Amino acid sequence: MLDDHSQGLSFLRSDEHDAMLSFIDGNNEAVLALRRVYPEGFKSPVHLHRKTQLWFAHSGVVIVSTGDGRWMIPPGHGLIIPAGLQHSSEMISDVEMHSVYVHRDVINTDRPRVVEVTVLAENLIEELVQDDVRRSATRRRELVMELLMDEISQLPEKPLGLPFPSQPNIAALCRHFLSAPAANASIDDWAQTLGMSRRTFTRVFRAETGVSFVTWRQQACIFASLPRLANGESVTNVALDAGYENVSAFTTMFRRMLGSSPSAYLKSSGVRIVRHP
Incomplete structure (x- = not known):
């Protein structure tokens, strides 16, 4: 105890x-x-x-x-x-x-x-x-x-769940994406890797996860960034490593999905977000 x-x-x-x-x-x-x-x-x-x-x-x-x-x-x-x-x-x-x-x-x-x-x-x-x-x-x-x-029963739900497909080959790509997120990852690249047409991939991916590939990619990028931000890594490094062109684009997506900036979102944990010039 x-x-x-x-x-x-x-x-x-x-x-x-x-x-x-x-x-x-x-x-x-x-x-x-x-x-x-x-x-x-x-x-x-x-x-x-x-x-x-x-x-x-x-x-x-x-x-x-x-x-x-x-x-x-x-x-x-x-x-x-x-x-x-x-x-x-x-x-x-x-x-x-x-x-x-x-x-x-x-x-x-x-x-x-x-x-x-x-x-x-x-x-x-x-x-x-x-x-x-x-x-x-x-x-x-x-x-x-x-x-x-x-x-x-009335608590507001937040988009912090990341569904994984049951098909092993698609799930493997999803797991790899979390270890190396890329905001510009394309449907065509994933479809080609899996040997599918673009249309087939988009249909199968939505059927497996319940969301579109673009929505999953956005959620996955934010999902992968939170542990690093919680560990005190700079917003700049996390944003650029995730494939965003600049910090502003990352912050905009973060705010759109979670309702506040990265620093405000993690403020309650006592983590100080470091920003580099």
Whole structure:
């Protein structure tokens, strides 16, 4: 177990993570809230929960992977993970996680969804985390849980999920793209690499991912940039490495997709974005 904030927080070890998974699935409470702190680079094995999970990144950046895609959770955001879905996670930086586990008959979803956690939801989660330490069963706790369930149902979804195709050859290109994103990657190049016509590729890609290639490419470029920005790399370097002509073009796309500039978006994590002349 972690110490309270007033006593300082310690990182979770792998053996403690395994014990935590057993505790979560063995707990019969309707709503369970936990706080954990993970070190940068920590990777959880593939696992699942019997309950629906809201994985809230209080600080730090996390990538959650499933067989169908990857989802990024920056500070101030959460991922709603369906009950029974196998997934793993990787900490891009030191992460303080607040998780809420709810029986699937209370909150159910057919797919993972990244959501922006409102101030109200954050405060309610914090109250439940503190209350679970005390394990009190009061009318106040019931009211907090009821209000949080209602608030979760209204949290705005954010485009931080990146669907992956099931076809191995297309998925391989997608994985390579994430390691070396290129904002100017062309449909024709991918189609030629796969031995498809342009028309066939666009049809298959949309059928496999649910989005157009251009939309996926834009999301993937931003997706790949967030871990580097969270690690303090300059916006200039990240933008140019991703194939944008200049920082302004990158910032415009970032703002269009996420609603704010890179520095404002990561401000809540305490990361200082470095800008070079």
